[in-house]
Amino acid sequence: MSDASRKAGAMPVNDQASPNRRPNLSQTWIRRRYAAERRFKLYGQLAVLAAIAMLAVLLVSIIGRGYTAFYQTSISLDVMLDPAKIAVDGKTDPETLMAADYQGLVKDSLKDMFPDVTSRGDRRNLYALVSNSAGDVIRQAVLADPALIGTTQRFTVAADDNIDMLHKGFIDRNLPESERVVTDQEIAWYDKLVAEDRLSAGINTTFLSSGDSREPEQAGILGAFMGTVFTMLVTVVLALPLGVMSAIYLEEFAPKNRATELIEVNINNLAAVPSIVFGLLGLAVLLGVFGMPRSAPLVGGLVLSLMTLPTVIIATRAALKAVPPSIREAAYGIGASPLQVVLHHVLPLATPGIMTGAIIGLARALGESAPLLMIGMVAFIVDVPGGITDPSTVLPVQIYLWADSPERAFIEKTSAGIMVLLAFLIAMNAIAIFVRRRFERRW
Structure with a gap:
């Protein structure tokens, strides 16, 4: 047999072998891809379980130390x-x-x-x-x-x-x-x-119905709780409307120029500023220049409002952008003015996202103590405050003060204070989630 015939006879064999290899390679690649996806899913499940376990350990530790108070x-x-x-x-x-x-x-x-x-x-x-x-x-x-x-x-x-x-x-x-x-x-x-x-x-009715004391058996959480309530009321009343209105203007009405770009950059930068800087601002301006009352929820609420505003603005702008353009076009099509489009159509649909931003901002404000320490809310306050101008402290600062006390009885008071703070945070978030679900729309 000649070389040419040999080559000709070998060709069909090679042509038949090549198609058989391709499916095998493709199936192997698919199996590897599925295996990688299963591993990635497993890693995610393990991460969630680890987070839940850490949270459980934290809660068990806090409750185990604090329920006796x-x-x-x-x-x-x-x-x-x-x-x-x-x-x-x-x-x-x-x-x-x-x-x-x-x-x-x-x-x-x-x-x-x-x-x-x-x-x-x-x-x-x-x-x-x-x-x-x-x-x-x-x-x-x-x-x-x-x-x-x-x-x-x-x-x-x-x-x-x-x-x-x-x-x-x-x-x-x-x-x-x-x-x-x-x-x-x-x-x-x-x-x-x-x-x-x-x-x-x-x-222990004293713990739930009285203010702070140097004696552990007489120390109560009501003073700090009411101070937190008044401080958060001031924060909500100031930060939420101002933040939403600022976001609406920047997103819907402001011209796109260098001035608005500079404002947007500064807002993003303010969201990352350490909280103690806002405390220094409150100490220098609110107390030093305007002479506002020291250790008052009014000043604490103003400081926390400044700290919360960037978060609310950023979240509100993201919620406004998420509203489909077709909503705006349909409103304009029936003759609505730009203000009517925003107030009657865009804003109600963006409310769930706005409430999410409010939850994040207010939760951060609720747990802050550094800016409040700078404006004097670390003072020892025995009386329960009756208004936003009365001297008071807040739950994070009260927990800090008890944790720094040498008596063994203040250890359980510290953990009990954390339990009250978590309950307050859960209640506040539950209200915000209810409002968010109430206005939630699907399209």
Whole structure:
């Protein structure tokens, strides 16, 4: 056979082999692509599970440390309401009753319960078993019913924070005395109170109904909560309308020139400015130039409004751009003016996106503490604020103050404050989500 015939005879073999290889290569490439897609999907699922696990660990840690702050240890005392110490010279007018030494009556009750305690130092430690607010409980009862004077009544008063921690199990009584905040003698007094069924645990109404205090058992979250409410009200009233109106003008009406481009660039830059810079601005301008009240929700709301405005503007512009052009064209087609097109057609359809931007901006503002520290909202405020000009603090700052306190009881107060802050954030977001769903449209 000649070389030519051999080549001719070999040609069909090669022609038949080549088409068979192509499907194999194509199928292999497809299998690899599907395998890569499955791996990518798996990586995404693992990332979501890791995020959920971290969130669960965080929440369990916070709740595990903070739920005990919502109940408090109390001590039942039999107090003799001695007329000689309450109704001086037989007077029972409110001024006389208000000025009486009710804490001294509490001390007399403790001395009667522990007659073997005679030294001055031991009695001082004995009196420390109860909170120094115990006298206020008796004062309120006597003012409400002066007929109680001269009788012996049982009052339930708050225990000291160390006794509270011991009763909740946060203090290991098996440790050496030098490593405990309570002495062996105080533990013996505690055991006697337990044996006589004088210790009880109930809902800590003080934590939910009072302001801050240097004493952990008297510290409450209401002052910081109301300060947060007033501050966020000022922020919402200022940032949301101004941000939406600014975005509408820039997106729908402003001419496209260098001036508007410069404004847009500055807005984007302001969204990335550290929050403490806005605090310095509030300190220098709002307090220094305009003389606004220090530590007031009004000033805090103004500072947080400036910080939130860029986020609201950017999100609102994105929501306006997402509205289909056909909506505008149809509105113009029926004779609507540019203002009517925006207000009656574009803005309602962009409301869900606007509310999303509001949620992001207000959530950031709610968790900020650095700018508020600069304007004095870190001050120790006992009274619950009644308006936007009253001195107050906010939940993030209150949590910071409690976290910096050395007492063990403030640890649970810190975690409980975080729980209240998260609940406030969830409630605020729920309202915004409801509004967003209410105006949501599909096309």
